[in-house]
Amino acid sequence: MNTHEYQAKLILQKYGIPMPEFAVASNMDEVRKAVAKMGLDQAVLKVQVHAGGRGKAGGVKLARNRDQIFEYAEQLIGMKIVNNQTGPDGIISYQILISPLVDIKKEYYLGAVINRERAEATLIASPEGGMDIEEVAEKNPEKIMTLPIGLHGNLRRYRLIQIAKFMGWEGETAKQGMKIASGLAKAFVETDASLLEINPLVETPDGDLLAVDAKLGVDENALFRQQEIASFYDPSQIPSNEAQANEFDLAYVALDGDIGCMVNGAGLAMSTMDIIHHYGGSPANFLDVGGGASKEKVAEGFKIILSDPKVKAILVNIFGGIMNCVTLAAGIVSAASDLEIKVPLIVRMLGTNVEQGKKILADSGLDIVISDDLSEAAQKVVESAKG
Secondary structure, three states: OEEOHHHHHHHOOOOOOOOOOOOEEEOOOHHHHHHHOOOOHHHHHHEEEOOOOOOOOOOOOEEOOOOHHHHHHHHHHOEEOOOOOOOOOEOOOOOOOEEEOOOOOEEEEEEEEEEEEEEEEEEEEEEEOOHHHHHHEEEEHOOEEEEEOOOOOOHHHHHHHHHHHHHHHHHHHHHHHHHHHHHHHHHHOOEEEEEEEEEEEEEEOOEEEEEOOOOOEOHHHHHOHHHHHHHHHHHHHHHHHHHHHHHHHEEEOOOOOEEEEEOOOHHHHHHHHHHHHHHOOOOOOEEEOOOOOOOHHHHHHHHHHOOOOOEEEEEEEEOOOOOOHHHHHHHHHHHHHHHHOOOEEEEEEEEOOOHHHHHHHOOOOEEEEEEEHHHHHHHHHHHHOOO
């Protein structure tokens, strides 16, 4: 699950990481209160969206006086950000972050990710901050340092000294930097993060280090033990059908194709999408209803698929192990009673009570093509979508 910048900063503050004062506002009254409370005559204003590249998209403004603060705030609240991270539909910013301007002497990058190849948490440091770390790694790989983070979020003392030397920190700045690196590593592990970064981490003319931006992504499977972070969930930052799927605990991801897919089990879902591609089709979504889905859950999943205007045909591929094929059939019929189905529907199901499930579909009066063979079903749904 992704979070907003201000939410990531709230977490980092708990680990002793210094940053400029900030406030969040969703309307002009809140903006005026924040400006008065912080006594701001100059400020940086940032849209709060789940995407990077906000500055290039016009979502970050530097205000040099109070009039500009209010002028920019009106522009940014409700602004739609569109870039390669948001997709063509863009994301609307319903909140903005307001913070004092900081004099910047130097920018650095400090972050942590899971290294899948080494199966360990890894800290990433670079003296080149303020830009995409991928770009730095591509153009100047010698300016990237990676170090392992211990299972309990610990960085050994000699590792911290390595980081300070690599970043070019000395004296009190080095002490601050080592403390920040240590805090970030601890926060990364203890929040079950998949990504935690400070970019940029800036050095002021006085030699102080401050986190002026932050990004946090957390493993959704760990949210049951991260109650505060779970409360940060913002459904406005994802497509409406994905937000609806989250309400019913459905694993749904919208895609760009025109063939709707309903499957039980992530592996079966991936193979279903692969075989659709094999026969020249393009999936409109990934939807895993789970092994023990109820009739209501199946019905909601079906409604979500049909809510996508791009869908021209639907393939339901269910293997009834834990799931009963009767449950699937009842869910489809229930959804069809609420929605007018105007696209071809191909169903392939095998397993528990499959014959009873087929009978429910056949007796429903719906125009459904039932297939026992996955290849045949995939070919039919691709032909239907193209037709």
